[in-house]
Amino acid sequence: MDSLMRSLDAVVGPLDRFVAESRAQARPVIRQEPLGALIDELGLERWVREGGLGGEALTAFTERYLHHSTALHSPTYMAHQVSAPNLVGSMAGLLDGVTNNAMSIYEMGPASSAIEFFMVNWMLEKVGWTPAPANPGMAVEGEPCGGGVLTHGGSLANLTALIAARNHAAPEAWDEGAPADLALMAPAGAHYSVSRAAGILGIGRKGVSELEVDVRGAIVADRLPAALARLRDAGKRPFALVANMCSTAVGIYDPLAEVAAFCREAGIWLHVDGAHGAGALLSPRRRSLFEGVQLADSLVWDAHKMMQAPILCAAVLVRDHRTLDRAFQQEASYLFHDKDQPGVDFGRRSFECTKAGLGLRAFMALGALGEEAMGDYVDRQCDLALAAHDLISATAGFECAVRPESCILCFRVEGDDALQISVRNAILADGRFYLSSAMVNGRRWLRIVLLNPAIEIAHIQALVAEVGRKAECLRM
Ligand SMILES: Cc1ncc(COP(=O)(O)O)c(C=O)c1O
Numbered sequence: 327m328d329s330l331m332r333s334l335d336a337v338v339g340p341l342d343r344f345v346a347e348s349r350a351q352a353r354p355v356i357r358q359e360p361l362g363a364l365i366d367e368l369g370l371e372r373w374v375r376e377g378g379l380g381g382e383a384l385t386a387f388t389e390r391y392l393h394h395s396t397a398l399h400s401p402t403y404m405a406h407q408v409s410a411p412n413l414v415g416s417m418a419g420l421l422d423g424v425t426n427n428a429m430s431i432y433e434m435g436p437a438s439s440a441i442e443f444f445m446v447n448w449m450l451e452k453v454g455w456t457p458a459p460a461n462p463g464m465a466v467e468g469e470p471c472g473g474g475v476l477t478h479g480g481s482l483a484n485l486t487a488l489i490a491a492r493n494h495a496a497p498e499a500w501d502e503g504a505p506a507d508l509a510l511m512a513p514a515g516a517h518y519s520v521s522r523a524a525g526i527l528g529i530g531r532k533g534v535s536e537l538e539v540d541v542r543g544a545i546v547a548d549r550l551p552a553a554l555a556r557l558r559d560a561g562k563r564p565f566a567l568v569a570n571m572c573s574t575a576v577g578i579y580d581p582l583a584e585v586a587a588f589c590r591e592a593g594i595w596l597h598v599d600g601a602h603g604a605g606a607l608l609s610p611r612r613r614s615l616f617e618g619v620q621l622a623d624s625l626v627w628d629a630h631k632m633m634q635a636p637i638l639c640a641a642v643l644v645r646d647h648r649t650l651d652r653a654f655q656q657e658a659s660y661l662f663h664d665k666d667q668p669g670v671d672f673g674r675r676s677f678e679c680t681k682a683g684l685g686l687r688a689f690m691a692l693g694a695l696g697e698e699a700m701g702d703y704v705d706r707q708c709d710l711a712l713a714a715h716d717l718i719s720a721t722a723g724f725e726c727a728v729r730p731e732s733c734i735l736c737f738r739v740e741g742d743d744a745l746q747i748s749v750r751n752a753i754l755a756d757g758r759f760y761l762s763s764a765m766v767n768g769r770r771w772l773r774i775v776l777l778n779p780a781i782e783i784a785h786i787q788a789l790v791a792e793v794g795r796k797a798e799c800l801r802m
Pocket residue numbers: 407478479480481482484517519570571572573574599600601602628638640
């Protein structure tokens with residue numbers, strides 16, 4: 327019989343060293359070997375054929391695995407929208423992996439269901455929507471409460487919210503397919519999962535109407551009535567509008583109060599994509615960005631972005647729980663049938679059948695810090711992006727795309743688009759820093775995403791100096 331203690335003993339030492347060395351920058355933040363060589367080096371084929379991975383062999387394998395893993399705990403990891411996880415939060419993966427309590431029906435995981443229910447309600451309260459009563463008998467007559475479900479990531483969460491929106495506008499779509507006149511309104515900078523969702527929903531990518539934006543990529547609210555009139559004149563029926571809160575590339579928030587008032591007036595479902603930026607709801611200084619959110623219909627919030635939760639933990643929240651309850655219909659007699667149970671089956675609200683106990687990931691990170699400290703963390707990271715903006719804008723030969731509103735910053739070094747890519751390639755090859763890049767207003771920019779509490783302005787200063795040195799070498 328395998329023993330948990332023996333397995334833990336085998337991996338804990340290497341993992342602890344991995345985190346400590348990452349934090350101390352004593353290992354490369356990124357190291358990319360060719361795929362085939364890596365498969366060989368990890369010895370995958372042998373283990374699959376012969377078995378025996380455990381004890382000392384497991385320690386050796388873990389060390390090799392970590393040697394080739396990206397070091398998100400390093401303060402020079404500034405690349406993507408995945409946070410350096412809170413280490414208490416990381417224990418959620420362990421608890422979940424060992425208990426393996428699947429989340430589709432209450433009886434499969436009462437504790438993880440309770441945590442999902444609690445976390446959804448906590449988020450609903452932060453948005454300003456009515457949380458669901460744990461005892462359905464306590465529901466307030468005539469006043470629908472909010473609802474939600476956790477999904478494996480913001481992309482699936484966006485799809486789920488837009489399914490609810492489509493079914494709300496066209497209830498027959500579930501059985502008959504989507505009517506040809508449906509259209510979706512979204513700014514060009516919406517995350518690609520929105521156009522994917524349109525394809526999946528039968529609206530088609532061409533059914534996504536791009537909204538006019540300003541130079542920062544934010545919706546120009548007073549152009550919305552004209553956009554709506556154009557669509558209606560063309561025989562289209564816009565059923566939902568997506569607001570970026572905030573945008574993926576540059577972290578800019580749409581003017582939600584005006585957009586929400588427009589949607590309410592026009593009778594259009596407002597979906598708030600807060601996958602990255604909803605963490606601002608925790609900050610008294612930044613909450614005003616979400617003014618008007620109470621008028622929205624749905625909101626997506628990724629705890630694995632600005633809440634230090636390990637991947638993945640995304641929430642789909644709706645103002646009126648009935649809209650989400652109607653999003654999916656299924657025949658699954660082995661799961662859903664009349665039964666006496668003291669809880670709810672989240673599987674009814676989710677595309678996924680079996681699902682991990684995702685609530686633990688957000689809960690344990692939040693439980694370690696507390697909500698006030700989590701709000702302070704959001705502020706710290708966004709303030710750091712502002713400080714980085716001021717620093718880089720004042721550095722000769724550099725410019726920033728926009729003044730940041732979140733913890734994402736795009737900047738470039740003097741030179742063409744190809745140079746930005748070459749600089750990034752050279753930096754990644756060195757492995758001391760890890761940054762990403764994005765297209766903004768038709769130009770290629772270097773991009774940093776500050777989702778690690780260990781990042782200081784000195785690390786960003788060092789990165790900028792390195793970018794300058796690499797650019798100079800490449801220009802020669
Ligand atoms: C605004 C926005 N929505 C959705 C997503 C997708 O989230 P996930 O990567 O969790 O699927 C992202 C980024 O990853 C995003 O920035």
